[in-house]
Amino acid sequence: MTSPPMNMTSPPMNMTSPTMNMTSPAVNMTSPPMNMTSRPMNMTSAVVNMTSPQVNMTTMSTRSPSENATSPLVNGTSPNITTGSLATTTAPPAPDTTIQLRFSLIETFEQQLADTTSQKFKDLANRVTAALDNIYRSRFGRRFLRSLIRAFRQGSVVVDSELIFANATSVPEVSAVQTSLAEAASNSSNFSLPVNVSTIVANVPTPVN
Numbered sequence: 001m002t003s004p005p006m007n008m009t010s011p012p013m014n015m016t017s018p019t020m021n022m023t024s025p026a027v028n029m030t031s032p033p034m035n036m037t038s039r040p041m042n043m044t045s046a047v048v049n050m051t052s053p054q055v056n057m058t059t060m061s062t063r064s065p066s067e068n069a070t071s072p073l074v075n076g077t078s079p080n081i082t083t084g085s086l087a088t089t090t091a092p093p094a095p096d097t098t099i100q101l102r103f104s105l106i107e108t109f110e111q112q113l114a115d116t117t118s119q120k121f122k123d124l125a126n127r128v129t130a131a132l133d134n135i136y137r138s139r140f141g142r143r144f145l146r147s148l149i150r151a152f153r154q155g156s157v158v159v160d161s162e163l164i165f166a167n168a169t170s171v172p173e174v175s176a177v178q179t180s181l182a183e184a185a186s187n188s189s190n191f192s193l194p195v196n197v198s199t200i201v202a203n204v205p206t207p208v209n
Helices: 119-143 174-187
Strands: 098-105 144-154 157-165 195-203
Touching: 098 174, 119 144, 119 157, 119 174, 174 195
Parallel strands: none
Antiparallel strands: 098 157, 098 195, 144 157
């Protein structure tokens, strides 16, 4: 009556789930290296030559042949400059444009008239030139320029004067010069010079070689 033994033990079951690789593959999170170095730039500007060329400031000195020549000054040396007014001289008129005129005034000669720097000389010279300029400008117009007083000498008062004309073709005959002064001294009530008409002499100066 005994039933055969039954194996009640269920076969073992493998409950272990297969091993899963839960590790995600390694991701390369490192970004590739970037070359952040900018290209080198040549920031050096071209060298500018600021040096001006040497200027030869040395002035040439003029020397007479008899003087010894000196060595030239070094370039760049400033010349010595002397400031001051230059003496100006009036060039004498050409001989072929003048007429010499001499006459006497009926006045008493004073010694100061022999000195061209004295006030007496200047006052009488102004009187005579004003009278002569009036006569000859009225007679010859623009051909006549002016009169000059060279000297006063004793003999009453002898006047050595000179009449200057524009050019050689403007110079009149000496007879016309003498006559013009004689007529003015004899006939004009406005003529203030006491001229001795018998002493009037005009001539063209002789050129000097």
